[in-house]
Amino acid sequence: MSPQKITFGEMREEGYRGIIIYCRDHKCSHSVHMSADRWSDNVRISDVEPLFTCTACGKKGGDIRSDPSTYLKPEKYR
Template sequence: MRGPRPARLNNAKTGGLKITLGEMRSTGVRDLIVFCQDYRCGHNVKLSAAQVDKWPDEIRLSQTEPRFACKACGQRGAILRGGSEATMMAVSQ
């Protein structure tokens, strides 16, 4: 029996192509929040600017989402959001 299909670059779950890291950085946002793709899990982790700055500007958020795996439930695939102040406050509540 096969496992679940890998996430595709242009699928409904990820919302298609997302901005590049360079475009995100140009708005002043340098942190990322990685959410588990499984809404039932709800696990998330913040990647600091020091970690994210190692990646090149040309990488799209949608290109990296399928590469993450949740440490809490093992689900492959993630939803990436810029770690703006508003997003950080919403996640911490």
């Protein structure tokens, strides 16, 4: 069992608006960029990772990371 990751709300509080979903198969290395706005603040990233299927190789499960290209400095640090 993989460890619990932060919630989408916590990720947004840190300034990230998007995610990168990587294929779980390191040999495939396929990834896709996506907005994180479709999930509510209380949803854990680790809870949705098993729901993805790689469109390149068909492997179930994804590895979700925050997308640095979508970073906006949070209000609390402005």
